[in-house]
Amino acid sequence: MTYVIGSxxxxxxxxxxxxxxxxxxxxxGQRSLYIHPDECVDCGACEPVCPVEAIFYEDDLPPDLEPYLQDNADFFEETMAGQAEPLGSPGGAAAVGTLPFDTPLVTAFPPRATASPD
Structure with a gap:
């Protein structure tokens, strides 16, 4: 079991x-964060601090966010644009930094409008 980050x-x-x-x-990634399903220890520390309530335990995903369970796994197991091979399990995000790709589900999501500076 793991936690999942949704739209x-x-x-x-x-x-x-x-x-x-x-x-x-x-x-x-470029537009979203992803939880590695094999590295997550199911501690739940991430869920309550998310200000946009994007993180769910996989069994508690709302129906509209269920595709993100597979999507989070795909981020690590599929070859994405700009990659020679799947990311796999690098053993920690800090050493990897921001990655230059997202999953097709995230890429297809319409860009959110951002507030303009005053």
Whole structure:
């Protein structure tokens, strides 16, 4: 079992969850964050600190966010645009940094409008 990040994170990437994660299993793509399903220890520390309520335990995913369970796994197991091979399990997000790709589900999500500076 694992925690999953859904569409509310797309184009937000607050990163409070990254700071709270004790095992460094939350990776950053261009538009969203992804939880590595094999590295996550199901501690739940990330869920309450997410300001946009994008993180769910996989058994508690609302029906409209269920595709994100497979999507989070695909981020690590599929070859994405700009990659020579799947990311796999690098053993920690800090050493990897922001990755230059997202999954097709995230890429297809309409960009969110951002507030203009005053």
């Amino acid at each position: 509310p994170c797309i184009d937000v990437k607050d990163r409070a969850c990254v700071e709270e994660c004790p095992v460094d299993c939350i990776y950053e």
